[in-house]
Amino acid sequence: MAVPSWLERLRAASKTALVQDGKRKIHYLFEDGKEMAEEYDVKTGQLVSRKWREKNTLGGSGKWQVEVGEPTSPLLGALESELIKESSSNPVFMRKDTLTTFQWRIRNLPYPKEVYSVSVEKEQRCCVIRTTNKKYYKKFSIPDLDRYQLPLDAAALSFTHANNTLIIMYQKPKEILAAEEQLQKELKKIKAANNGDGDCKTQ
DSSP, rough: OOOOOOHHHHHHSSEEEEETEEEEEEEEEEEEEEEEEEEETTTOOEEEEEEEEBBBTTBBBBEEEEEBBOOOOOGGHHHHHSSOOOOOSSSSSEEEEOOOEEEEESOOOOSOOOGEEEEEEEETTTTEEEEETTEEEEEEEHHHHHHTTTTOOGGGGEEEEEETTTEEEOOHHHHHHHHHHHHHHHHHHSOOEEETTSSOOOE
């Protein structure tokens, strides 16, 4: 039996939409019980955040895992963050896409650009950041390529460094650009509740 494509899974998922604060928020519920919440900028159509949640072993809702966007706000786990607080000078790794690239930002990396190297590990299906001064090392995958079963392309990867932030870009393959365009057309068809509706379901 063929595995349904990612776009087919998105189409089959039950979806609710809400327009609030200049963002279109889409909540997906998949057949396997997984949930995905996305936020798009209403004006540009750009993805602002994507989070996932799975049922825990007792059948309750687990915690949201951020894939794209700012790491979870401390307000959600105020108690935990009081107990264990990361140093504000630690590197902060987050993904922030544009319409044509997957993009990652690592804040609090003060070393000059020539210290970094970013490479593709095709067998492990991940990208690796290394520094010649051995101060930072990070492996990360690109879930979107995995979901669409596309190979990693070293030529699509580039990086720059400014204001103590390492910015890594990966050009979206044409297959993903086409799929995203199709998805946007479909998401626009979902009737969205507008901000201010007291009875609308928030995610």
